[in-house]
Amino acid sequence: xxxxxxxxxxxxxxxxxxxxxxxxxxxxxxxxxxxxxxxxxxxxxxxxxxxxxxxxxxxxxxxxxxxxxxxxxxxxxxxxxxxxxxxxxxxxxxxxxxxxxxxxxxxxxxxxxxxxxxxxxxxxxxxxxxxxxxxxxxxxxxxxxxxxxxxxxxxxxxxxxxxxxxxxxxxxxxxxxxxxxxxxxxxxxxxxxxxxxxxxxxxxxxxxxxxxxxxxxxxxxxxxxxxxxxxxxxxxxxxxxxxxxxxxxxxxxxxxxxxxxxxxxxxxxxxxxxxxxxxxxxxxxxxxxxxxxxxxxxxxxxxxxxxxxxxxxxxxxxxxxxxxxxxxxxxxxxxx
Amino acid sequence: xxxxxxxxxxxxxxxxxxxxxxxxxxxxxxxxxxxxxxxxxxxxxxxxxxxxxxxxxxxxxxxxxxxxxxxxxxxxxxxxxxxxxxxxxxxxxxxxxxxxxxxxxxxxxxxxxxxxxxxxxxxxxxxxxxxxxxxxxxxxxxxxxxxxxxxxxxxxxxxxxxxxxxxxxxxxxxxxxxxxxxxxxxxxxxxxxxxxxxxxxxxxxxxxxxxxxxxxxxxxxxxxxxxxxxxxxxxxxxxxxxxxxxxxxxxxxxxxxxxxxxxxxxxxxxxxxxxxx
Numbered sequence: 001x002x003x004x005x006x007x008x009x010x011x012x013x014x015x016x017x018x019x020x021x022x023x024x025x026x027x028x029x030x031x032x033x034x035x036x037x038x039x040x041x042x043x044x045x046x047x048x049x050x051x052x053x054x055x056x057x058x059x060x061x062x063x064x065x066x067x068x069x070x071x072x073x074x075x076x077x078x079x080x081x082x083x084x085x086x087x088x089x090x091x092x093x094x095x096x097x098x099x100x101x102x103x104x105x106x107x108x109x110x111x112x113x114x115x116x117x118x119x120x121x122x123x124x125x126x127x128x129x130x131x132x133x134x135x136x137x138x139x140x141x142x143x144x145x146x147x148x149x150x151x152x153x154x155x156x157x158x159x160x161x162x163x164x165x166x167x168x169x170x171x172x173x174x175x176x177x178x179x180x181x182x183x184x185x186x187x188x189x190x191x192x193x194x195x196x197x198x199x200x201x202x203x204x205x206x207x208x209x210x211x212x213x214x215x216x217x218x219x220x221x222x223x224x225x226x227x228x229x230x231x232x233x234x235x236x237x238x239x240x241x242x243x244x245x246x247x248x249x250x251x252x253x254x255x256x257x258x259x260x261x262x263x264x265x266x267x268x269x270x271x272x273x274x275x276x277x278x279x280x281x282x283x284x285x286x287x288x289x290x291x292x293x294x295x296x297x298x299x300x301x302x303x304x305x306x307x308x309x310x311x312x313x314x315x316x317x318x319x320x321x322x323x324x325x326x327x328x329x330x331x332x333x334x335x336x
Numbered sequence: 337x338x339x340x341x342x343x344x345x346x347x348x349x350x351x352x353x354x355x356x357x358x359x360x361x362x363x364x365x366x367x368x369x370x371x372x373x374x375x376x377x378x379x380x381x382x383x384x385x386x387x388x389x390x391x392x393x394x395x396x397x398x399x400x401x402x403x404x405x406x407x408x409x410x411x412x413x414x415x416x417x418x419x420x421x422x423x424x425x426x427x428x429x430x431x432x433x434x435x436x437x438x439x440x441x442x443x444x445x446x447x448x449x450x451x452x453x454x455x456x457x458x459x460x461x462x463x464x465x466x467x468x469x470x471x472x473x474x475x476x477x478x479x480x481x482x483x484x485x486x487x488x489x490x491x492x493x494x495x496x497x498x499x500x501x502x503x504x505x506x507x508x509x510x511x512x513x514x515x516x517x518x519x520x521x522x523x524x525x526x527x528x529x530x531x532x533x534x535x536x537x538x539x540x541x542x543x544x545x546x547x548x549x550x551x552x553x554x555x556x557x558x559x560x561x562x563x564x565x566x567x568x569x570x571x572x573x574x575x576x577x578x579x580x581x582x583x584x585x586x587x588x589x590x591x592x593x594x595x596x597x598x599x600x601x602x603x604x605x606x607x608x609x610x611x612x613x
Contacts, residue, residue, distance in 0.1 A: 224436055226428065230388045230419040235492070236412025236440035281428060 010285040013278040017292040021070075024299045028066050029058065031307060060198075068197035068260055069298045069315070071205060073267060074212075075257040077294020079250035080268025081275065081286055082215055085222040086246050087153040091330065093269040094254040096160040097247075098137040100263035101167035103255065104190050106133020108171040111182045126189075127204050130259030137167055138251040151243050192264035192316025194302055201260045208256035211249040215287065218246055222283035264316045266323025267294050273330060297322075339364035339528050340385055340415075340496060345394035347380050354380045355552030358394070362496075367522050367529040369539040372549035373573055378532045379420065379500055381549070385530065386417030386498045398496070412440035416489045417498040420532075421505070426474025430484050433473060434459055437491030459490040463517055479510030486517060497521065499531035503538065511535070515542050536577075540564045541587045548572040564588040570596055 030036045034057055044054045079094045087096075094100070110129040141163050145156040175186045188195075221242055224232055232239055258264070271293040272286065279285040301318040340362040347354045354377045362368050362385075370378040383389040385396055387403050396403040398415060416437075424433055437459065438452045448456070460466045463483045468476060476484065482502065489497060499518065503511040519542055521527040533539045539546055540560040548556045548568060556568050569577040569590065577593040 220442075223432075224439060226425050227436070228419070228423055230383070230417070231422050233388050233408065234386060234412065234417040234419070234489075235436065236409035238408055281425065281432075 006280045006282065006285065010279045010289070013289055014292070017289065017296060021292065021296050021299065024296065024303065025066060028299060028303045029062050031303070032057070032062065064199055064202060065194055065197040065302065066299060067202050068194045068205075069302045070295045071202070071209065072194065072257045072261040072264060073271075073294035073296070073298030074291040075205075075209065075253045075294070076264060076267040077271035077275075077290040077292075077297075078212065078215060078287055079254045079257075080270075080294075081272040081283065081290040082222065082246050082250045083268065084272050085225050085283065086243055087157060088225065089153070089157060090273070091269070091327075092157060093265060094250065095164065095263065095265050095268070096157055097251060097254065098141045098160045098163040098167065099134040099251060099254045100258050100265070101164035101171070102137020102140075103130040103134035103258045104263055105167040105171040105174075106130055106136070107189055107259075108174045108178075108186045109133075111186050112174045112178055127201050127259040131255050133167075134255030134258055135251065137163055138255065142247065142251075150240055151247070188314060189262040191314040192258075192262040192319070193305075193314040194261050194298075195306075195312065195314075197260070205256040205260050208252050211252050212291075214245060215249050215253075216284075218242065219283040219287045222246070222286075223281065226281070262314075262316060264298070264319055266319050266327065267297055269330075270297065270323060270326050273326075337364045338362060339399060340530070341397040341400075342381070342385060343395045343397065345384055345391040345396065347377070347384050347389060348392050349380065353552070356393075358552070358554065360385075360547065360554065360557075362528060362530055363545060364528050365522070365526055366544040367518065367531070367542060368545040368547060369543040370530070370532045370547045370549060371534070371536055371539050371572065372555075376549040377552040378549050382417065382498050382500050382530065382532055386415060387411060388417060388419075409440045412492060412494070414494050415496040415498065416492045416494045418485055418489045418500060418502060420500040422485050424473055426472060428473045430465065430471055430473060430476070431456065431460070431469045433484060434465075434487045434491050437488040437493075440492060455491050455493050459487040462490060462520065463487040464513070479506045479513065482506060482510070482514055483517070486514065490521070495526070495528060497527050497529045499529065501532050501534065503533065503535070511538065518542065536564060536569070537589050540589065541582075541585065560587055564590065569593075 026038075029041055030038065036054060036057065040051070040054055041058065042048075044050055044058050076094055080092075083094055083097065084090055084092050106129045107126055110126060114125070141156065141159045142151070144159045144163070145151050147155060171186070171190070175183050178186065221237065224235060224237060227235075229239060254268075271290045274293050275286045275289040279289050297319065298315065301322065302315040305313050305315045305318045338361040342358060342360040345358045346356040347358075358381065360381070370381060372378045380389065384391050387396065387408065390404070398406065398411060403411060434456050435448060435452070438448065438455065441452065442448075460469055463486050465480070465483050465487050468480060468484075473481060473484065486499075486502065489499075497518075502514050502518070506514065515538055518529055518531070522529050543560060545557060546560055546563040547554055548563060548571070550572050555571050556563055562568075564579060565588075566577050566579055569575055569579075574596045575593040576596050577590045579588050579590055581587070582589045
């Protein structure tokens with residue numbers, strides 16, 4: 001029962017977003033403090049008379065950064081759609097699950113205690129700590145939201161907010177006692193940035209994207225989640241099992257993303273709304289579109305953060321500049 | 337023959353006992369209606385039968401199988417419950433919503449099978465919702481929407497249909513329309529129906545069996561003629577009802593009633609006075 005108009009809109013949106021993304025990749029690869037031409041880029045990729053400086057700029061600086069930005073956008077966008085679907089709350093965001101705050105606190109903790117001892121090795125360890133912190137916070141929230149053998153989604157959101165501010169306070173307390181260089185690193189991370197992207201961090205987060213498979217397979221179920229719980233039970237949905245699969249998959253995905261990029265907000269909030277406006281209510285369409293919108297937003301914002309300001313700023317700040325007005329717009333339209 | 341059986345069930349809501357030691361047999365192929373005053377536990381009983389609520393003690397059997405040991409998707413192929421005032425996003429299409437009813441029969445997210453499509457078509461037809469199959473849910477009237485929800489439940493293709501106050505908030509014509517669809521399903525498609533109704537005249541006209549509840553207890557069960565009597569209605573609702581037989585279809589009709597509460601209180605008051613003196 002693939003209705004013609006939505007199917008057509010899906011394909012159209014998909015193609016436009018892919019074209020947009022390719023354009024952004026191209027602009028991000030060629031522009032910067034060191035401008036490259038198309039042929040420079042092509043030569044470097046096809047290994048025709050490679051120039052070492054070009055190789056360095058492309059493969060060690062720009063490409064990993066674009067890949068990290070894309071993966072983070074993909075993960076956060078899709079996790080946002082799932083979390084909004086499961087909690088039936090259009091204003092929910094992956095940050096609500098406490099992952100950002102948990103990962104933040106863990107990274108501050110790490111910088112505070114271990115940074116000195118491990119030295120250069122710490123760049124590799126930082127995402128790992130972020131991951132542990134993010135998963136830890138999410139699990140605590142999940143357990144606290146568990147009542148009478150079920151996850152109450154309202155409770156999930158409220159505990160998420162409470163635990164988030166708890167971890168935020170912890171991170172703040174520790175970072176005030178830090179050395180100024182560590183403090184700067186912690187602040188930069190907490191604002192969300194992909195400037196120190198490298199191939200190691202990409203390989204560290206990539207395995208978590210396997211979780212996209214269960215999410216896409218369950219996308220039909222997210223349509224049903226638009227109904228109330230008694231209707232879902234009557235339809236034979238194993239509610240708690242499915243909720244757990246969907247939420248835990250999103251938690252894994254988001255943890256992997258924020259452990260590398262820091263607390264980037266609003267992507268998981270904005271992408272699902274834009275996707276729904278483009279392709280309607282079917283999650284089989286929403287999920288891929290959401291991923292592409294997330295990628296476009298993060299890659300585009302990172303380009304702006306890197307090039308359009310006198311000094312480079314965090315991508316998280318650019319996204320917030322776009323995100324805050326959008327959030328207010330959503331609030332206002334939701335009320336009317 | 338019983339198709340759905342409740343055995344010594346106890347249900348609680350936030351620690352309060354709604355009913356305990358409750359037993360009920362639902363006869364296969366019949367329409368059973370539960371009536372009773374607000375808060376008597378009739379909706380809770382229906383939800384317990386539809387495994388929406390798990391009984392604290394006791395068991396529910398569907399075709400002699402314990403409902404707690406059957407996989408929920410398996411139950412959904414045999415039994416469906418339409419909740420009171422179900423909700424869905426207004427932008428959702430009618431046909432889309434009805435297709436959700438096919439969930440228990442689907443194996444993966446791939447497109448609907450021919451059987452799925454046939455069942456959806458059948459559900460649209462039988463509920464007279466064909467004219468607005470392409471419209472969004474939000475553009476329909478309450479009565480039209482209720483029929484769409486009924487169609488979703490029917491697309492599930494079950495032999496047992498549980499309906500929680502299917503006629504609430506509907507105008508007279510739509511109430512009749514919904515109940516006639518239910519009657520037709522029972523008559524021509526051998527559906528066993530259990531529903532909760534507030535209107536005792538509808539209960540009398542459309543049911544084979546009526547179950548009267550009060551304060552978590554089943555006060556009486558029987559055919560409309562056995563149950564819709566001044567005595568039982570006084571027991572169940574605390575009313576003095578005036579009953580006659582509808583000459584056009586032979587079912588009992590309550591054409592007027594007075595509250596028996598005032599009288600009761602008066603008696604109680606008198607008793608107290610007697611004790612005092």
